Amino acid sequence: MEYGTIEREIYIDAAPEVVFDVVSTPEHLAQWWPDTARYEPVPGSVGEITFGDGDAGKVVPFTVVDAVPPRTFSFRWAHPADQPATDSNSLLVTFDLRPSGAGTLLAFRETGFREQGWEIAVLEQQYRDHVTGWDHFLPRLAPYVATLQVRP
Template identity: 60%
Template sequence: MELGTIERELYVEATPAVVFEVVSDPAHVKQWWSDDARYETVVGSEGEILFADADGGKVEAFTVVEVQPPTRFSFRWTHPAGEEAVEGNSLLVTFELVAQGAGTLVRFRETGFRERGWTAAVQQATYEDHVHGWDYFLPRLVTHAAALDARP
C-alpha cells in the first residue's frame, strides 16, 4: 500500500474564484473542514486549525505556503507548534483549481507522510486517518462551494 500521498479529483459546480475562496478563507474552511480556522490567507501566515471532539478537541499548527487566486492554494500542517513548517515535520496540502465548463475541477493532494520519520505503524495509522478524514470532508467542500456559487 502506498502511504506517501493522498490524491483526489472532485468536480465542483462553482467557479474557480468561489472554490478558491472556499479552500483558502478561514471563514469558509470552518464551514466544511475544521471547527475553527485561525490564519491569514497570505504566504507565510502561521495559525491553527481546530477540531472539536468529546475530549475537548485537537489543535493543529497551520502555515500558508502558496496563494495563487483562483488556481492554487497550499499549506503545511500538523507540525509541532512553535516550529517552522518544513518538509520532514509537516504534511503539505495542495488544492489546484482548473476551470472546467461552468464549474471547477479540484485536484487535491496531501504529501509528506513518509518524510515525517514515523514508525511504520504510526505512518500507516496517520495515513489511514487522513484518507478517512478527507473522504468525509472533501464532499462537504463540494456542497459548500456549490451553495455559495448559487448565491444571488
C-alpha cells in the same frame, strides 16, 4: 500499498474564484473542514485550525505555503506548535483548481507522510487516518459551495 500521497479530484459547479475562496479563507474553511480556523490566506502566514469545541478541541498548527488566486492554495499542517513547518515535520496539502465546463475541477493532494520519519506502524495509521478524514471532509465542499451560489 504506498503511504506517501493522498489524491482526490472533485468537480464543483462554481467558478474557480468561488472555489478558491472556499478552500483558502478561514471563514469558509471552517464551514466544511475544521470547527475553527485562524490564519491569513497569504504565503508565510502562521495560524491554527481546531477540531472540536472548547477545551476538548484539538488545535493543529497551520502554515500557508502558497496562494495564487484562483489557481492554487497550499499549506503545511500538523507540525509541532513550537516549530516552523518544514518538509520533515509537517504534511503539505495542495488544492489546484482549473476551469472545467461551467465549474471547477479541484485536484487535492496531501504529501509528506514518509518524510516524517515515523515507524511503519505509525506511518500506516497516520496515512489511514488522513484518508478517512479527507474521505469525510472533501465531499462536503461541493454542497457547501452550492449554498453560496446566487441564483437569478
